[in-house]
Amino acid sequence: MATEYDVTTTLDVKGQSCPMPVVKTRQGVDDLSPGEVLEVLATDSGSVSDIAGWANSTDDVELLDQNEGADVYTHYVRKVE
Amino acid sequence: MSTDASTAGESAAEEADLAALRARVDDLEAQLAEVDADADAGDGQRSMTIIATKGSMDMAYPPLILASTAAAFGWDVVVFHTFWGLDVLHEEKSENLQLSAVGNPSMPMPNALAALPGMDRLATRMMQKKIDENGTASIQELIDVSLESGVDLQACQMTMELMDYDDADMIDGVTTQVGAATALEHMADADVQLLV
Numbered sequence: 001m002a003t004e005y006d007v008t009t010t011l012d013v014k015g016q017s018c019p020m021p022v023v024k025t026r027q028g029v030d031d032l033s034p035g036e037v038l039e040v041l042a043t044d045s046g047s048v049s050d051i052a053g054w055a056n057s058t059d060d061v062e063l064l065d066q067n068e069g070a071d072v073y074t075h076y077v078r079k080v081e
Numbered sequence: 082m083s084t085d086a087s088t089a090g091e092s093a094a095e096e097a098d099l100a101a102l103r104a105r106v107d108d109l110e111a112q113l114a115e116v117d118a119d120a121d122a123g124d125g126q127r128s129m130t131i132i133a134t135k136g137s138m139d140m141a142y143p144p145l146i147l148a149s150t151a152a153a154f155g156w157d158v159v160v161f162h163t164f165w166g167l168d169v170l171h172e173e174k175s176e177n178l179q180l181s182a183v184g185n186p187s188m189p190m191p192n193a194l195a196a197l198p199g200m201d202r203l204a205t206r207m208m209q210k211k212i213d214e215n216g217t218a219s220i221q222e223l224i225d226v227s228l229e230s231g232v233d234l235q236a237c238q239m240t241m242e243l244m245d246y247d248d249a250d251m252i253d254g255v256t257t258q259v260g261a262a263t264a265l266e267h268m269a270d271a272d273v274q275l276l277v
Contacts, residue, residue, distance in 0.1 A: 015216040019150040023226050026153035044216075058154055059125075 005064055005076050008036035014043045014072065021047040022054045025077060029061055032079040037064065040075040051075045128157040129273040132264065136165030138178040138205060138220070144277045145169070145223035151273075152230035159271075160227075161264040163237035166277075167244060170236050170255045175220060180205040228254040235259045 011028040013021045021042045028038045040051065048066055055063035055077060064076040129151050133144040144160050151158045168174040182188050182195035182204040194200070212219070218226070227234060235256040241247070248257045268274045 016218070017216045019146045019153070020218050020222075020226075023149050023153045023230065026230065054150075054154060 005037045005039075005078070007039040007076070008032060010039040010041065012041050013047075014041055016042070017044045018046055018050065020044075022050050025051060025054070025075070026058075029077060029079050034060075034079050034081055036079055038077045038079070040077065042073045042075065043071060045073070047073050047075065051077070126155065126157055127151075127273070128267070128271045129159075129275070130264065130268040130271040131158075131160045131274075132276045133160050133162045133166035133169065134164045135277060136168035136174070136178060138180045138208060140277065141169045141175075141178050141220050142223070144275075145220065145227055147275070148232045148234075149223055149227045149230060152227065152232050156272075158227075158232045159235060159264070159267045160232060161235045161237065161259070161267075163240045167236055167240055167246060169220065169224070170234055170251050171246060172250060172252050175224070175252065178205075178220060180208050224252060235263065237261075237264075 009028060009032065011024060013024050016024070021040065021044050025038065025040050028040070032038060040047075042051075044050075048068065052063055052066065055061050060079060060081050062078045062080050064078055066076070067074045129147070131144045131148060133141075135141065144166075148158050148160050162170050168178065179201050182190065182200040183192055185195075188195055188204060190200075195204075211217075224234070233256055234252075234254070236246075236251055236259070238258050238260050241251075241257065251257060
């Protein structure tokens, strides 16, 4: 399932906990152009709910997918508009 | 004839009712358009004001975590620091926030023991170790990331004078020379207001 999406940038927040995965994802998206995709690698188990909730109430992003690996949660976020 | 007249009278009355109803609908539609325009003008941007009054290490976290996360949501965020909350924005004190061992039922020691000299420092060191191990952001990191993402960290002028702090003592990027009225002005328009 590695890359159904054309990943533009990968953000590694492994080992960091709340609120950093969401805060750094926001900053990562800020550096993208519309249409580009950010891949986020996290170990914080709360990041699944947190990034989904953030993406859901944020206008300029679209959550494409979230995968739960053995130790790493991978999130794909596209910048829209 | 008389039936015709009364029918004509009735239909005239009905028409008047209908006209009144139409006028009322037009009125309501105009009001609704105004409400919609107001909502659009606000751009749907949410805002949050937090009043931060505590300067212990554990109590410094919640306002900064909520503030930086809300900023990531695109919210307009003000954290107004007053009394011990000021220490969180104080350049030196902010790196030295302590945990209180006394009066904390979650501490694995009785209060009589916790009150001994050096216990606060011990408790703080233990917590700091857990924070590092858990990958929890430091207070400094949270302040940096909050300022970077546009959170307005405010320092209450009255308490700064009370504590003998001046602008140079505070972390760069902090808003000073503000008081309760500034905080209230933001609170009045905020969707979320918290006192911590």
